[in-house]
Amino acid sequence: MNLTTKALLLVAGLALAACNNPRAGGTFGGGGADGFGGGFADGGITMGNLGDPNDPRSIAHFQQRIGDRVFFTTDSSSLNDTSRSTLNAQAAWLRSNPQFAIVIEGHADERGTREYNVALGERRANAVMQYLIGQGISANRLRTVSYGKERPVEACPEQRCWDINRRAVTAISGVSS
């Protein structure tokens, strides 16, 4: 591969990343490179084609069309009908894309204390993990991490922000080993 080709691929990759990354917090659900040594795959940097959301096998499709997250009410980890419907579709996608491993991130809004929110985030992430296992996804592909209130999607001191921050995000963490 010559240098020009490499550069073109790089530019293409950046463009794809830009249009497929609607959130400020980082490509795969808000973890962000800054605090975590560069991602979830043992700190290693992996590169994958996010693809076209119209392609049902793409991660972009998973994130944007199926929806990579479910939401919770205050202090709760209960899944409602909307959440279950989203998770059913996530499970179907994961069944047909068995090469991917998953990290489920649990998050809380900022209206609680820091350590309680870490515990609450784990409880939410676990609720999603158990549901996906119930839908036939192998536990070997699933892992949870709680961010408590440390990684809000939107930081505003209003109900509308707290509502979208109380979430569990199913993040494609790379190729399953």
Next chain:
Amino acid sequence: MTRLFLFLPLLALLMGLVAPPVAQAQPLRLQITEGVIEPMPFAMPAFVPENSAGSQFAEALARVVAANLSNTGLFREVPPAAHIARVSSIDASINYSDWRAINVQALITGAVSVSGNRMTVKFRLFDVLSGQQVGQGLQFSGTTDSWRRMAHKVSDAVYSRITGEGGYFDSRVVFISESGPRGNRTKRLAIMDQDGENAQFLTDGRALVLAPRFSPTGDRILYTTYETGGPRIALMSIQTGQRQLVGDIPGAQTFSPRFSPDGSVLVFSAARGGNTDLYRMNLSSGQITQLTSSPSIATSPSFSPDGRFITFESDRSGTSQIYVMPATGGEARRISFGQGRYSTPVWSPRGDLIAFTKSHAGRFHIGVMRSDGSEERLLTASFLDEGPTWAPNGRVIMFTREAQGGDPALFSVDITGRNLRRLPLQGPASDPAWGPLLP
């Protein structure tokens, strides 16, 4: 970093040069149990330089002492511009009428000399109304690097002599320094003097870090780190900066670490399968035992100062409330019964009070209650107050306050609920944990 923490031991020597024994009863005394409405007026003239090299510290030492005393809310400085008398020597006799004339009740005089990188700081305390010295003069010796600590030592001695309580000025606070966008905050472990000075970073910001705690002797720090991807507990030696991960429970996310009062035991939370329980680990043997096994959240533990009990928060009743159980586990008794959610209980150094975070009706409060849950008092109210930590003498509480739409900052408040103050730090800060009085 290393240099900051390698303080040479401060030598406290009795001077006993001219100090007469404290004769009459009724010395200068401030009763602060009920809180003080009218602060005691004091004067702190510049320290007398006993050699030319000492003059560079003469004014600075006096300003640190005066700020410490004023910041308690218990004392009010009569500023140097109002002074009539000039202090020319720490051993000269005091012209009390000059100080009475400007309504000073407590007079502190000081002297400083510097030789190379060593300095000696002396002080005396006088009761202006009764016209006598309170206690004997004291002197401290150390490196010039630690000049602030010597001013804090003087402040602690003055505070103790007047209030009859232990001081807290020569102590440090670990906290989290924040930067960057709210959605992807960079958080660094940091340490500062209790007055907000000398702030230093202890981690580089690559990993998210939360909620540090000092060891009882102030030489180690426990905190939660995301350096492996999820929450884990790290133990850092302040002296060497070396860190290790501790309290590993396979398949669990671990956080909320605390030392026992003798420093030998770590108590922490482990979250696994949607359930968070408390565990204890012997730090020398590594042996881990489970303390709670309730299908609910148990976190934010805090030992009683005698080490016999642990207070913690749990939502086993449906909302977060405060519980007390034996330090080896066993039946937990709920002690919070007011309206709202109770969180982050912290036992006071004296053992009589538990400070906590309370949220109710959209507001957050720092409060205290007796360790049996009685006599709850709320000290603060704001959009978001959380995470109280006690000064070593149990008189002052520091906590995180986040104004609506603003950045978090560190605040302190007297346990009477008076004297709310914001710590003068650069940039957003959170999760303070007060260390012990330094030796």
